[in-house]
């Protein structure tokens with residue numbers, strides 16, 4: 086069996102947003118049972134503690150939700166063959182990875198940022214009236230976009246998103262189509278949950294989940310399906 090003693094940690098700084106790479110040697114734990122990693126900006130990124138070099142406790146400041154997350158791993162996992170995600174349970178995305186350098190680099194490259202993650206990263210979260218609902222709706226839209234289920238009836242699939250405190254406006258730059266999705270109450274989550282595709286109506290403004298136009302929503306979605 087080959088014993089690997091070096092592992093790579095990539096983690097996004099919760100203060101400056103940089104993706105920082107650090108090497109972590111198993112030998113770092115031979116004397117003191119703790120290793121703290123810092124960002125170039127001075128912020129502590131992550132700390133690893135171990136009493137026996139078998140079990141390791143990792144704590145890291147999350148760039149997404151601002152909380153500190155904990156992870157308990159054995160040394161086979163940290164100095165193993167795979168890149169393990171340092172996840173944010175709230176946002177459902179990873180702020181970094183631990184593992185062999187090559188795997189970690191690749192995982193970072195593949196890390197596709199969702200619109201919700203970007204919004205948090207750019208500090209928009211505080212602008213939203215209901216950040217939780219807004220991020221949920223953004224994630225849902227991102228999923229639709231990835232599956233090719235978001236676009237405009239004119240044929241354009243690259244809609245522009247405008248984030249406002251209580252709603253998201255979708256614009257088609259090829260025609261005049263506009264879609265408005267309210268995202269400030271939990272009712273909005275229920276409304277959007279069931280929508281599996283959104284195609285704006287060419288040159289029209291569509292209030293996608295205006296509660297007063299509930300029937301309009303379902304009818305339009307049915308029509309969208311026919312068009313596709």
Ligand SMILES: [Zn+2]
Nearest residue numbers: 098101124126
């Ligand atoms: Zn930093």
Ligand SMILES: [Zn+2]
Nearest residue numbers: 147149150173
């Ligand atoms: Zn988090």
Ligand SMILES: [Zn+2]
Nearest residue numbers: 237239257260
């Ligand atoms: Zn269009």
